[in-house]
Amino acid sequence: MLRDDEAQTAPAERPQEPPLPESDGRGSGRAAQGEVELLHWTELRGIPRREALVEDLLDSTALSVLYGPPGTCKTFFAIDLSRCLADGTPWRGRRVRRCAVLYVVAEGGRGFVDRLEAMRLHHCVPEDIPLFVSVNPINLRSPENDGGHVSALIEKAKALPLEPGLELGLVVIDTLSRAMAGGNENGAEDMGAFVMQMDRIRAETGAHVMLVHHSGKDEAKGARGHSLLRAAADTELSISGTQPIVSVRSEKQRDHRTGETFAFKTVEVPLPPDESGRVRGSLALAECEAVGQVTARRPKLSPQTSIALSILQNEIDRSGEILPATDRTPRNVKGISLSLWRTACGTHGLVAADNSKDKSEALRKAFKRAFQTLQDKEIIGFHNDRVWLAR
Template sequence: MEGGADAVRLAVANGRRVAKRSEREPKDARPGHAQVLADDLPLDIQFADELPEAFTPPDELVEGLLTVGGGSVLYGDSNSGKTFLVIDLAAAVARGSDWMGKRTETGMVVYLAAESPASVRSRLQAYQKYHGLKVPNFAIVQNPVNLFDGDADASAIIATVQRLEVQRGQKVQLIVGDTLARLSAGANENAGQDMSRVIERFDRIRTECDAHFLLIHHSGKNAAAGSRGWSGVRAAVDAEIEISDTPEGRCAEITKVRDLGTKGERIGFRLDVVELGTTKWGAPATTCVVVPADAPAKPKGKRMGEVEGAVVEFLAAYKIGIKKSEVVAHFAGRYEKGPIYRAMKALVSASAIHEASGMVCIAEVAK
């Protein structure tokens, strides 16, 4: 009985301690967690039950394609017409005119012509001559730009955009980077630690300028793998557009788009020659403009999957063969062993990689 009485007294004492602690702490307090005020939260929080009933759709810069303040990549092989198409799109934004049957939001364009300012100038001259008009509010930046080597050029772009808006009284809606390779000079395109620095500055520019940033990029050696280099670039953007040039015609296909529901849409176009003058040898000096056309039928070939693309990206960094077991070990914790071996088998069948004596390498570097 005495032991039972002691247990009762202990329980009562514990209850009093709990009650006193409850008086000091809010009911929802959890042991070990400091109490903070709502406005002291280090991260921006939105509760689901506080969302409004009315839905606000994404603000579109180009209908069904580009969003205001977003980011995109447009890529294709050399001479596929990708720069011509981007200039045509950017000119439509600067004019506030429809583009390929899509409505646009009018705004100033800042075109970072890091690859060839002269080429961009001549193509805009051809555009104006062909359409019989002048394109307003289309600024061509003619300096080299590097978003890999420090923050200086990113800061210069932001300052230029802000000052242009004051001078022109017009909002910059679109920034074009031509090309990603030139904007990331010195970086290893296949290395995430390098390209993530470029993407960080890409995001800073579009965020601080509140403008869409479109990057022109190149296809990889294996076209089925998509754009060249680190796959994280594709993951970082809101939209991706692939340019193809086939015997059936040229096409821009939306291969990725967030929240707009237009993935898979294909936009056909052709290039018409425009004569701008004569060379010093008396030959015609020509360039091209984009003209809408029917989109060619979509090829039946299967696009490379995520695992296959990751394997190709990894092997692209090697100039010699590597054991298949080493490829599997590289992706440990990211992909299971089975999918990696199946991906390598599929890539060998597609002639995207070569295999010999248990070793694999990119087909283009195999001898």
């Protein structure tokens, strides 16, 4: 169990799948392979629960799927979570079990280095955190005699140079599609084989496996591919939104509460010039707690209205001030002027037009529509030229 005085920093032993308890003359509770063991239900009380990896979100030795459409910062989220676990830093105020992390970069290659550098610089993370990366093309679907790399990955994972007492706790596969190495995501046979290989990794390393994946054509139907992936997952996290604000929602939990939403904002991080002197940059994620509380209860919006709302959220977070309470303005609410929001929408591309006159008129109409929609749905409040998030 996590303890308040040690869970954030002290390493814990790797949780092992416990044997079933012995029964009173009805069997040992440890059936040999190929045998069937029957127990009275009360005997299951002796089986320990999985240890928490992230309090009330992810468990050790479990399987999770993080999915979303392109451009929603899936990899940035997985990097940020990996940072917290490797550094022993609380995640969104929740206790974590400090552990080593193995990140399998099957997609994104060279650009991944810049993302790690941005994370390190923005969060002031030491370079020696136990975060290890695989950047080679990898096949985690096929058996070894058919070009698969699961056994090799497990062998390398077990041989990681870790400090005494520290265990491998998280393996990130980014992305599932690339790691399937041409397998059919929609086919039960290929997806079933892939899930079985993930089970092997979990069983033989004792680590939680997180799969970074894409949503389907209909985002409302969840992750792309055969439904047995969702059935096998202990946790499903969806990620959505338009930069600079993205939200992560707990869609499925086998043993925890679902429906929680966590919001993040992207932060631009300048990087040192490369060998040719070219200035580089990347992004890091930062918490955006107030927006996270709002996002969970919002109705579906059009893409343009969602962009306008995201811009408002970012401007309030960046420069909002507590508004004077009135009969129409709640107490202790942060807001900005309507003109500031309108200007930010023009700056951040609410509309696109080649002609400046056309763009000005298009912006005026688009902003008016978005403002009216958000006010009608009671997502924003407005009074005395000040606008704020109402829910």
